[in-house]
Amino acid sequence: MADQHAPHSPPSILSFAKDLPNICSLVGLLCAVLAIYFAILGNFPAAMIGLIWAVFFDWTDGIIARHLKGRNKKQGEFGGQLDSLIDIISFGICPAVVLLSYGNFSPWFLPGAFLAVATGVLRLSYFNVFGLVGKSTYMGLALDNNVIILTFVFLFSSMVDRNIFTGILYILIVVLAIMNVAPIKTPKFAGRWYYVLMLYTLVLTVVFGSQLLA
Secondary structure, eight states: OOOTTSOOOOOOGGGGGGSHHHHHHHHHHHHHHHHHHHHHHTOHHHHHHHHHHHHHHHHHHHHHHHHOTTOOHHHHHHHHHHHHHHHHIIIIIHHHHHHHHHTTTOGGGHHHHHHHHHHHHHHHHHHHHHOOSSSSEEESOOHHHHHHHHHHHHTTGGGSOHHHHHHHHHHHHHHHHHHHHSSOEEEOOOTTHHHHHHHHHHHHHHHHHHHHHO
């Protein structure tokens, strides 16, 4: 008779890639990687499109996970870890690369880029340990809000002198980084806000897409 107390072998890593919420998370990661690629090339309208779609898929994976039946505890835990790791790339590293590239990779922009990534790591580590404050409140500004604000500000980049906008961008990245770890409570946007984000994503895609075609 088989030993009923023998440990079960853990599932394979790739078995979690078939989980629908994780697929959605990985699509968001692809958008972030594309945003980094285009930012390095200096194609900022394309980078902004990638960034805002990374936010959209980040919101979508959670909605799918909450409504998908039959997921076990390990799938949920794995999805949470995957989402957190992707967040630091999409909402920490990616904005930092945008700042560096817009500043022509001058060493003067390294402190701002480091601050964006460092505060992102600190914020996500804090959230992973303590979670929400109450049912629908974050401690500090959520990282996805950084990108929502950043993409909005980039709508005006062509209307401002590049040197001036570079300074605005640097200040914005630093202010957002400080707010990410500040002892302030900010709301968790959910429910109908998802449809607002969907519309916002589509509008920005059209606007930045028209800039690419111009």
